Amino acid sequence: MFYLDRAATTPVRREVLEAMWPYLTGVFGNPSSTHGVGDEAARGLSGARAAAAQVLGCRPAEVVFTTGGTEGANTAVKGIALAEPRGRHVVTSAIEHEAVLESCAYLARFHDFDVTVLPVAPDGRVDPQVLCAALRPDTTLVSIAHADNEIGTVQDIPALAEVAHGVGARFHTDAVQSAPWLPIGLDVLGVDALSLSGHKLGAPKGTGVLAVRSGVRLEPLLHGGGQERGRRSGTEDVAGAVAVATALRLTAPSSISSSSHVATAVRDAVLDGVLVAVPGAFVTGSREHRLPGHASFCFPGVNGETVLLELEQRDVVSSSGSACAAGSAEASHVLTALGVPDEVARTALRLTFDGTLAVADVPVVVGAVAESVATVRALG
Known part of the structure; x- marks a missing residue:
């Protein structure tokens, strides 16, 4: 066949299963607990964060573990738009994943944001000049995917992000499809936030990473105990974090x-x-x-x-x-x-x-x- x-989706890699297995069995503690059992889990989580950060070219503190690309995109689009004080205007493209388009629609319905949806060329590319013409002094966020899942088109994200930064807007990219193939990272792409999904990389479904540059304000979707440096509350899935970090390492550009x-x-x-x-x-x-x-x-x-x-x-x-x-x-x-x-x-x-x-x-x-x-x- x-x-x-x-x-x-991709099958889970054997190396990923072996890396996460201890955290599904013996190392079962809550990483927020202050006893030895919790400390062992916390060390696993910390190691996974450092490993993901190394691949993404960012600091461990800039890594947020999520349940996948949809949560990552929702958190980036809603979280940045609602937290940044610039204004109520967001820009995206007509071919974005539903997680981005529906997040923008949510901002328009419930928070009075203006949403500009950019047209694309017949090959699916976004023209930086078209983006430039759409930007306004009150543009808070631009969200454009690095690569499209349906047609495979890869965008010139560094050029688009530079245009957005020219007016002070933040830039998020959905790197779910590009992560298995292309160099990604906050500095490589010149973006403020980047989301990806573990199950496209050989990790289990329900795992993902959102990298958010230090200094970028982010309103969390999940409120509670303040885990993930206050950006995503809830007891962390240590095994899932280890899995996606391992998959990222195995699919790094050198590999x-x-x-x-x-x-x-x-x-x-x-x-x-x-x-x-x-x-x-x-x-x-x-x-x-x-x-x-x-x-x-x-x-x-x-x-x-x-x-x-x-x-x-x-x-x-x-x-x-x-x-x-x-x-x-x-x-x-x-x-x-x-x-x-x-x-x-x-x-x-x-x-x-x-x-x-x-x-x-x-x-x-x-x-x-x-x-x-x-x-x-x-x-x-």
Whole structure:
């Protein structure tokens, strides 16, 4: 079986399981307790924080452990917007993850924020000049993802963050999809906050990290005992923190460079192969600025969900787009933002993989896609 849905989730790595196992068994204490049992758990938490900080190029005090990308994005967008005193204007893009778009909508509904949603180019890129034109003296926050989960387009975050900082606004980026592939960090990207999810990196679901630069005000979503330096109350999940920190270390740029090169070559072969094998197919997203291990298409005139079923019959597991919108009858907001008509957007296919998919596997995958689309077209 070819599992080509890694943008949705990844299997837990053995090294991650081994690292977190002691904190699921013998080291069970509450890290806030002042006795020896609690101290042992606290040391594990502290070590995980330091390890995550090293990968993210920040200080341990700037690391907040979360339950994943959705909580991280909610905390960054709502927390910064509500805490910073500049004004009530936030800016995002039309292709953001629902966690960002719904957080912005919440600010508009309940806190009288103005929300500017930037258009994107046909390849999904945000133009820094378009962002510049949208900024105002009262802009508090800009939130734009580093890479899109549906179309694989990578944004020039350093350039966009520089534009936002020019008017004094804070900048948050969702690095959930880019973390397995690209260098990330507060200084690398020039951002004030960065959120990521553990289960895209080989850690369990329910784990994540939010890095927030020192000096950035943050209103917590969860109030209580003041854990995580007052930014996220609640007894910490030490095993989860160890897991996501270990996964981050294993996917640091020095560790993924070779797999990235392999995945890029495979990606290009899949993109080119499908375009040749499937008449009428077109690639969604950017060819030039694209994640390794990410190929996405539309096949006008076919039922996308039926294509997925046909692919699974041929041992290729894939998706039509974001797993977070699974079951929705609506066309992808990402594809419609690119100008793709609703009926065509519903024919989308996303193939996402890691460095274990070899160039030699490409003909099999491309053949399965071509056969599946042909079968669906024949069925009418």
